[in-house]
Amino acid sequence: MTLANESANSAGDSALEPDETPSVDNLLELRNIHAAYDGIDVLYGVDLAVPRGSVVALLGPNGAGKTTTLRVASGLHAPSSGDVIVAGRRVNGAHPEQLARTGFCLVPEGRGIFPNLTVRENLRMMTYSGRSQQHVEEVTFEQFPRLRERRAQLAGTLSGGEQQMLAMARGLATEPALLLLDELSMGLAPIIVEELYEIVAQIARDGVSILVVEQFARTVLGAADYAAIMVHGRIARVGRPDELEAELSTAYLGLERTLE
């Protein structure tokens, strides 16, 4: 039996599998998403849902299509077919800035901060959303006290963990309803990653729905309510983190064929 078949047969996975009709309880739903770069297909019918107020981890090996899935969800990459449904409405064709204004926030892989600007200047850039500089700083420094100490420092001179905190702070400054995090742990020491995921869990407790993409899975599973494993552009398995933990190495090492 393949992992995909197991997924389809599992009774406990329904929270991540979208129903036929769009649900407003799911803040984000991807339905049968196909996507390609220059005619080369990378996603083959991805179905995924992010229930309101939950943390969903999208895991998988390098090249599985996780980042493309986030890019499609956030409007940065148009799907070849399939539906992107946000808060019950099909939003295919929406510009990323339109989605960002409503409260849809992507923290990209590689952090996406301005290295030649100070922490305060990076935060000031987020005042486009109509929030005052003072408000943005209050929200940021409450969540990330370490950035207060670094506020006059150039962002490019911060440590990797602090840069990631700044990237997250820039996202949170807009008070998002839905937060997409891409490879939060990239290039960071495990202890810093654990610290960041504690903050992610705190953000989720504040009511923000989160879809987090990760290659290194163990830490994120501790903070997630649901998880999905993606392999070769398909969702191979969905379920609760404790159900999936044992299957991760199988999926990552491509051993699913031996299970058939």
Added chain:
Amino acid sequence: MIESQDRVEQFKAEIAEMKLRDPATSRDRIWLGVGVALMVLGAVLAAIAYPMSHGTTNPLAQSDAITLALAGIASAVVGAALFLRYSFASFLRFWLARVIYEQKAQTDRLLESSSPTSTEG
């Protein structure tokens, strides 16, 4: 942070109100193409008009060439405007927002420094 329940409701309302264009009709791309075509047409008309006016001593033929050249200029200007509108606008919007913000901050600083309370001490 504002109450999360309210935030989600606000998010849903804003998503519901969002004006979406049908992705199948990529009007922006069409207008971008029209802009480029008009710019090229303008240059071609000017290139035709120049030898046309120099190749004759007939003032009527030269007037025609001038008219053609002016039409070329108009075509190039309109094409450039369309091209700028549908290509650079999205990039410049971000920087415009920053300039507006900084001008506002500068105005606030000037007002603050000129207010009576700031001269105390």
